Amino acid sequence: MDIGSKIRTIRKSMNLSVRQLAEESGCTPSFISQIERNVANPSINSLKKIATIMNVPLISFFEEDTGDSEEEFILRKNRRIKLNSSSEKTELFLLTPTNNNRNIEMHMIVIEPGGKSDKPYVNNAEEVGYILKGTLTLSLGEEEYEVNEGDSVYFPGYIPHGWENKSDSEVVTLWAVTPPIIKNTSNERSPV
Structure with a gap:
């Protein structure tokens, strides 16, 4: 997957220099250059900032036109x-x-032991999750819930939410989200 050349093509079509994109996204010019050459592996948040500046959906960096x-x-x-x-x-x-x-998006998330959301997330979606493996601590608003293998959960995304894997083994979850939040960069993206 060639994310870098897509970013470079869009940046050039907007007549943005590497330095301008770096300044607007809060990245260094060398990091933007490394992303465009597929040398650096940018975080979701970095890509989201770049997509917002370019006024394109985040998912557009990952789409491939195969004609299939x-x-x-x-x-x-x-x-x-x-x-x-x-x-x-x-x-x-x-x-x-x-x-x-599409009007729905599905994710599988694998969380290592000690994995924890960086902050509470908020979005305009509805989320339904299912715990395939392990035990996850889920924060919804001021409450904290332990959800185990086989449990499912629903919440509206406007409730601040976060998660933590307090166990010593990985947690695997499935999530259905509507409307999609990865393709819409105007929302705060939640990995759960």
């Missing part, structure tokens, strides 16, 4: 988009095809 009609409906395991957050110790896999006009 199957990909409108089916996302093969080896074609999933993977987003990492090293500070939160998580891997997020987008399970929904990116090249259709």
Whole structure:
């Protein structure tokens, strides 16, 4: 996946210099250059800032135009988009095809032991989660809940929410979100 050349193409079409994009996004010019050359692995938050400045959906950096009609409906395991957050110790896999006009998005999130959201998240979506493996501590507003393997949860995204894996083994969760929040960069993105 060539995220860097997509960012470079959009930046040049906007007549933005590397320095201007760096200043507006709060990154260094060398980091922007490394992203464009696919040398650096930017965080979700960095990509979201860049997408907002460029006025494009975050998901556009990951879409591939293959001309294959199957990909409108089916996302093969080896074609999933993977987003990492090293500070939160998580891997997020987008399970929904990116090249259709969908109203729902599905994620699988793997949280390492000690993984924790950086902050409470808020968005304009509805979220439904299912715990496939492990135990997750979920914060909703002022309350904290322990959800275990086989449990499911629903909440509106306007409630400040966060999570923590307090166990010594990984937690694997599935989430359905509507409307999609990764393709809409105007929302605060929640990994849960």
